[in-house]
Amino acid sequence: MKKINVKGTKQGKEIxxxxxxxxxxxxxxxxxxxxxxxxxxxxxxxxxxGNIFDTxxxxxxxxxxxxxxxxxxxxxxxxxxxxxxxxxxxxxxxTPRVTPEAIREDITTSLEMLxxxxxxxxxxxxxxxxxxxxxxxxxxQAEIEAGRVYAIGASNWSLGRIIEANQYAVSHGLTPFSFNxxxxxxxxxxxxxxxNCVSADAAxxxxxxxxxxxxxxxxxxxxxxxxxxxxxxxxxxxEMVEVYYSDANWERYERAQILAAxxxxxxxxxxxxxxxxxxxxxxxxIGPEKMSELESSVQAAAITLTQAEVDWLDLRRNDx
Numbered sequence: 001m002k003k004i005n006v007k008g009t010k011q012g013k014e015i016x017x018x019x020x021x022x023x024x025x026x027x028x029x030x031x032x033x034x035x036x037x038x039x040x041x042x043x044x045x046x047x048x049x050g051n052i053f054d055t056x057x058x059x060x061x062x063x064x065x066x067x068x069x070x071x072x073x074x075x076x077x078x079x080x081x082x083x084x085x086x087x088x089x090x091x092x093x094x095t096p097r098v099t100p101e102a103i104r105e106d107i108t109t110s111l112e113m114l115x116x117x118x119x120x121x122x123x124x125x126x127x128x129x130x131x132x133x134x135x136x137x138x139x140x141q142a143e144i145e146a147g148r149v150y151a152i153g154a155s156n157w158s159l160g161r162i163i164e165a166n167q168y169a170v171s172h173g174l175t176p177f178s179f180n181x182x183x184x185x186x187x188x189x190x191x192x193x194x195x196n197c198v199s200a201d202a203a204x205x206x207x208x209x210x211x212x213x214x215x216x217x218x219x220x221x222x223x224x225x226x227x228x229x230x231x232x233x234x235x236x237x238x239e240m241v242e243v244y245y246s247d248a249n250w251e252r253y254e255r256a257q258i259l260a261a262x263x264x265x266x267x268x269x270x271x272x273x274x275x276x277x278x279x280x281x282x283x284x285x286i287g288p289e290k291m292s293e294l295e296s297s298v299q300a301a302a303i304t305l306t307q308a309e310v311d312w313l314d315l316r317r318n319d320x
Contacts (some may be wrong), residue, residue: 001049001301004214004281007178008120008151009144017120017151019080021276022301023054023216025287026062039069041294048298052080054216054285056125057106058087063113071115082121082216083110084155084181096128100139107148123153123181126196133165134172141174153179155218156198159207180208184217184282186256186271186313187225187249191242208280220275220284225249226256226267248315255313269300274313277305 006017024045030038055062063083070076085106086098111117122143124136143149154162154177162177169176183189183199192199200208200215208215224230225244232250235241256267256274263270275284288294305313312320 001298002276004283006121006151006214009175010150011147012145015150017080019052019082019214019283020050021283022050022297023052023082023283023285024050025218025285026053026055026059026066027287027289028060029289030065031061032065032068035065035069035072038065038289039072041288041291042069043073044291044294045288046075046078048294051078052082052283054082054218055110056084056087057110058084058090058125063110067113067115076116080121081114081116081119082123082181083114083119084123084125085110087125096126096131098124098126098128098131098136100135103136103139103143107143111148118148118150120149121151121153121179122149123155123179124157125155127154127157127161129158129161133161133168137165137169137172137174137176141169144175151178153177153181153216155181156196157182158198159201159204163207177213179214179216180204181216181218183219184215184275184278185220185222185225186252186274187222187244188246188252189243190246193219193223193239193243205278205280208278212280214281214283215278216283216285217275218285220286221268221272224268226253226271228267251315252313255315259309259313263303265299265303266296269296269303270305270313272297272300273303273305274310276301277307277310279307 001020003018004021006019008015008017053066070079086102088095088097140152166176189199222244230240256270260267260270272284276282286297308320311317
C-alpha cells in the first residue's frame with residue numbers, strides 16, 4: 001500500500017507521519033460489541049499495509065472499538081489515529097461547537113475511548129466562521145505542546161478559512177494545518193451530501209497543487225455511485241438523486257466503465273483510483289464491512305492511471 005507523508009510535531013521536534021493512502025474509516029459496523037465480526041477486517045487491513053484509522057468523537061462507536069482492538073492486539077505503536085472533533089452533538093445539531101473548550105473536551109474524550117495518551121492527527125470536523133481562528137489555533141498548539149496531538153488539520157472547512165488559520169499560525173509562531181480532509185470524488189456533488197460539508201472545488205484543488213498539502217478524502221467513492229446500483233432511470237434514492245444525478249456524472253460513469261473494461265477492473269475501483277492519482281498527495285477513507293470490500297479497495301489503489309486518463313475521466317479532455 002502506498003504512503004503519503006503528513007508533517008507533525010512531537011516533543012518539540014518535527015516528525016513525519018507515513019500514512020497509508022487508504023484510511024480505514026469508521027462505519028457503524030465498527031463497534032466494541034461487534035469486534036468478533038469487525039476485527040478480522042481490521043487485521044487484514046494492517047496485513048495489507050494499512051496503518052491509519054479515520055474516526056471522530058461524533059461517530060457513535062468507532063473510537064471505543066478501535067481502542068479495544070488496539071489493546072487486544074497490542075499494536076498501538078504501529079497505528080496512526082486521525083480523529084476529529086468540535087462537531088455539534090446529536091442532541092443539538094444546530095448548535096456549533098467550534099471552540100477552544102470543545103477542542104479540549106473532545107480530545108480528552110477521544111483519548112479515553114481510544115485507550116491512549118495521544119492521537120497522531122486531529123482535525124476540526126466542522127467549522128463556525130463566526131469564531132476567530134486565533135483562539136482555535138492557540139488551543140490546538142496547547143494540545144501539541146502537551147503531546148496529546150502531533151498533527152492538526154481541518155475537515156469541511158472552506159479554503160479561505162484554512163488559509164486564514166495557517167497564516168495566523170505562521171505569523172504567531174504556531175503549528176499550521178498539515179492536512180485537509182474534504183470530500184473529493186470523481187462524481188461531483190450537486191449539493192453537500194450532509195449539512196455544512198465541503199467538497200474540494202477547482203480553487204481548493206489548485207491550492208493543494210501549489211502547496212503540496214496532503215488531502216484526505218472522505219466519501220471518495222461517492223456512496224457507491226459507480227457501483228452499478230444506480231441508474232438514470234432509478235430515482236428511488238432521493239438523496240443520491242439530489243447529490244449525484246447529473247448529465248456530467250453519468251458521462252463520467254460511462255467513461256469509468258470504458259476504462260474499467262480495458263483494465264479488467266470495476267468502475268467503482270476506477271473512481272477510487274482517480275482520487276489517488278491527483279497531482280498532489282492524496283489518501284482516501286474507505287469503510288469496508290466485508291473482507292471482499294477491503295480487497296476491492298486495495299486492488300483499486302494498485303491501479304495505475306495516466307494524467308491523461310485522470311483528465312479524461314473528469315471531462316477535462318475528450319481524448320486520452
